[in-house]
Amino acid sequence: MSIKQEELEEIYAFAVQLGKDAGAILLERAQERFDGSKQAEQGHIEKVNAVDLVTQTDEDVEAFIKSKITKQYPSHKFIGEETYSRGVSRDYLIDDEPTWCIDPLDGTVNYMHLFPMFCVSIGFIVNGKPVIGVIHAPFLNQLFSSCSGKGAWLNESQKMPLTRNPTPPLPPNAPSGCVFSCEWGKDRRDQPDSNLHRKVESFFNMASEIGGREGKGGMVHGVRSLGSATLDLAYVAMGAFDIWWEGGCWEWDVAAGIAILKEAGGLITTANPPADPATAAIEEVKLGSRLYLAIRPAGPSANETGRQSQERTVREVWRRVRHLDYSRPGV
Amino acid sequence: MSIKQEELEEIYAFAVQLGKDAGAILLERAQERFDGSKQAEQGHIEKVNAVDLVTQTDEDVEAFIKSKITKQYPSHKFIGEETYSRGVSRDYLIDDEPTWCIDPLDGTVNYMHLFPMFCVSIGFIVNGKPVIGVIHAPFLNQLFSSCSGKGAWLNESQKMPLTRNPTPPLPPNAPSGCVFSCEWGKDRRDQPDSNLHRKVESFFNMASEIGGREGKGGMVHGVRSLGSATLDLAYVAMGAFDIWWEGGCWEWDVAAGIAILKEAGGLITTANPPADPATAAIEEVKLGSRLYLAIRPAGPSANETGRQSQERTVREVWRRVRHLDYSRPGV
Known part of the structure; x- marks a missing residue:
């Protein structure tokens, strides 16, 4: 079609x-x-x-x-x-x-x-x-x-993105220097290994000082939670948020935001780290996957393309976050 | 004067x-x-x-x-x-x-x-x-x-507050039903009992399902982090946030917000729970204390004044949060 x-x-x-x-x-x-x-x-x-x-x-x-x-x-x-x-x-x-x-x-x-x-x-x-x-x-x-x-x-x-000509690359030591957007969501079960536990551990890793959390400390510039997946994506497209990591949304929460993010030059892939986060291919997100990791538009630096700085940031996030468990029939 | x-x-x-x-x-x-x-x-x-x-x-x-x-x-x-x-x-x-x-x-x-x-x-x-x-x-x-x-x-x-005539009381089972505003802040040390550890534990308690976290689960309606203490207070005055809990701000971060919150009918006291949170007098916050707990304006219900529902909510927050350690000379 x-x-x-x-x-x-x-x-x-x-x-x-x-x-x-x-x-x-x-x-x-x-x-x-x-x-x-x-x-x-x-x-x-x-x-x-x-x-x-x-x-x-x-x-x-x-x-x-x-x-x-x-x-x-x-x-x-x-x-x-x-x-x-x-x-x-x-x-x-x-x-x-x-x-x-x-x-x-x-x-x-x-x-x-x-x-x-x-x-x-x-x-x-x-x-x-x-x-x-x-x-x-x-x-x-x-x-x-x-x-x-x-x-x-x-x-x-x-x-x-609002900042252009050129759009800055992701920081060389990302996620340090990045604004990290995340949501607590609706799944509030307190069982060991519940999504809430996995999320809080992941947020904590991203926020902690470098060297903290057994090497997973990300020292992000700020942690933000707005309560709207759609607006999170809009602010990543704008360049205001560098990283958005979330599980549990549905396609209607993200379809418009993905269109806008992609057109602005952003990257979106899966929230769940693969077995080999340092080397795995970074694939385009599946719209219905319910697992999303978005990176803002980025321009080149002296030694990287914008896409390379985005992919580097994806890997650094994957290294610090837990798998989330949101399934749906047929996917 | x-x-x-x-x-x-x-x-x-x-x-x-x-x-x-x-x-x-x-x-x-x-x-x-x-x-x-x-x-x-x-x-x-x-x-x-x-x-x-x-x-x-x-x-x-x-x-x-x-x-x-x-x-x-x-x-x-x-x-x-x-x-x-x-x-x-x-x-x-x-x-x-x-x-x-x-x-x-x-x-x-x-x-x-x-x-x-x-x-x-x-x-x-x-x-x-x-x-x-x-x-x-x-x-x-x-x-x-x-x-x-x-x-x-x-x-x-x-x-x-935007919702008036009458302004609703705090929910009967607060903090459940409340929007909870909090900030990760700049103190990111990963030592045991650092402010970051105490904050994350407190946020987790407020978010968790009722019955979770050894009885401290608060099942708040939403957790929000904006990255601006001043705007957090403005949104509490507006009635959009029910609860704001934070340590580490200075008086210039909160002076205008406290004026607006008080004039709108909100309550502000200390973030740090007293020894007897269920019965301690709820004192007006000290402007330079660096520890703040704000509750939105509230109207009466059939069996409580607005102030009573605010004080009940303060005690329910105190029961779920840790002491934070932000000191200054002379206070």
């Missing part, structure tokens, strides 16, 4: 407008709660536990997006977080057909508490590859967007 | 304008780096280690703020991060005189990486109490401000 560049650019313009309109609905619904008339959003459904909440806004915004897409592009497939989650299967549904992959509200916990780090995420996928991405965080006044061959943009005016 | 309300409101208007102007300089300097002409800020000085950087912008913005204040209010005292840090003493310098307490750039690491969570922080203190606060995060388009008796505001138009 192929789509001509001219048609792709039309779809891009449609997606940007859709992101603006959907974000406006999110903000309007948030503002309705400011005056106290709806201070605790009613009717949310508990999915897994108290951390995992679905709001009515989620469903309404997804229905809005789906109706717009179905009308404009009736032949395209549509996968949304809400419609998917109501199904029985957890199969990976993306094939070679043109497919929209949507999260109507990423950062649901932030949204419920009115912390500004929430957004709508709209990805468009052809032949299994995200080629258009639109992320709109309306309470931050930030719109991130990209289309294959057209660059990645903040607010349609500032090219990403 | 007392200041009449009318004079205080004049000082407030001056402080808001100063925050707007200083924030505009920060953003302008950041944008100069977008085009690549200054992509790595030159001339930064290493203070303690690679994490602790001072930029030229820091010093220039502090000089700008100090010159404006000295001209307008020559009798007022001035304490700024940069002027203080160049001195030898680490004494606490705030007394009963009218004093400006300034951080020209909080979130320095974020600023260097162009992550939007950076701000200027301007506090005005009388009789040792912060009475005016202005925090401007120009890349987020967010200005937080307050003056005793005049309320706390986002962008001068939205009263804080």
Whole structure:
């Protein structure tokens, strides 16, 4: 299945407008709660536990997006977080057909508490590859967007990464000097070797002084947790975060962000270290793998290409992190 | 020393304008780096280690703020991060005189990486109490401000906390249901019982499932780390974060945020649990203590006042966190 560049650019313009309109609905619904008339959003459904909440806004915004897409592009497939989650299967549904992959509200916990780090995420996928991405965080006044061959943009005016001509390489002693983005997530089991234990050990390694943690101390410049996988990816594409490492997301959390990151020049591969982290081939991430390690765009230094400094950083992260256990049927 | 309300409101208007102007300089300097002409800020000085950087912008913005204040209010005292840090003493310098307490750039690491969570922080203190606060995060388009008796505001138009009439109480099973804000900080020593070890253990307790961590599991709704103590406090005042727990900040990091939080109806006390966390009196924080636990504004429920739900939450946090070790001379 192929789509001509001219048609792709039309779809891009449609997606940007859709992101603006959907974000406006999110903000309007948030503002309705400011005056106290709806201070605790009613009717949310508990999915897994108290951390995992679905709001009515989620469903309404997804229905809005789906109706717009179905009308404009009736032949395209549509996968949304809400419609998917109501199904029985957890199969990976993306094939070679043109497919929209949507999260109507990423950062649901932030949204419920009115912390500004929430957004709508709209990805468009052809032949299994995200080629258009639109992320709109309306309470931050930030719109991130990209289309294959057209660059990645903040607010349609500032090219990403923000620092260019040249974009700096990753630091020579990365992960030292890097801003490391990670999320505590929803899996809070305290059993030995639970994902929470593996994550905390990994975060601790990345943060600790050089020489600490039995040689795994990474002395990153800062550790950040925003509570939105989608915005984490957007800030890696922007160049603000150097490294994002996470497990447990779904394709609608990352489709738009991967499109934007790739178009900006970033690298994304698996979070889980291979048996030979120092030498293994660094493969393109599988969209449905639920395991992601993203590295910001990078330019060359005197003795490395940008890609070489990204790959070096991937290996240094792999050396410090644990395997995470997030499986799905059929993958 | 007392200041009449009318004079205080004049000082407030001056402080808001100063925050707007200083924030505009920060953003302008950041944008100069977008085009690549200054992509790595030159001339930064290493203070303690690679994490602790001072930029030229820091010093220039502090000089700008100090010159404006000295001209307008020559009798007022001035304490700024940069002027203080160049001195030898680490004494606490705030007394009963009218004093400006300034951080020209909080979130320095974020600023260097162009992550939007950076701000200027301007506090005005009388009789040792912060009475005016202005925090401007120009890349987020967010200005937080307050003056005793005049309320706390986002962008001068939205009263804080954002959720009011009524503001909800803290959750009945807090910290479960709460957004917990914390920072990894600059002290990354890996020795047993280092601050980093104590912090990670505390974060882990707060995040873990109920029943986990030998009964200390708090199952908070989310864990967030922004890399700016000042913005952490602003978001607690807004009601977006329920709990902020941190050690190691200085008074210029928190003076403006404490003014805003208090005016919004929040509570702030010490991060370090007393010997009897279940029954100890909950005392107002000492501005120079370097140990802070902030709880968002809260309204009453059927069986508690807002203050009671805040104090209950303080005790539940104290039960789950370790003592931190940040000392200073004379305190």
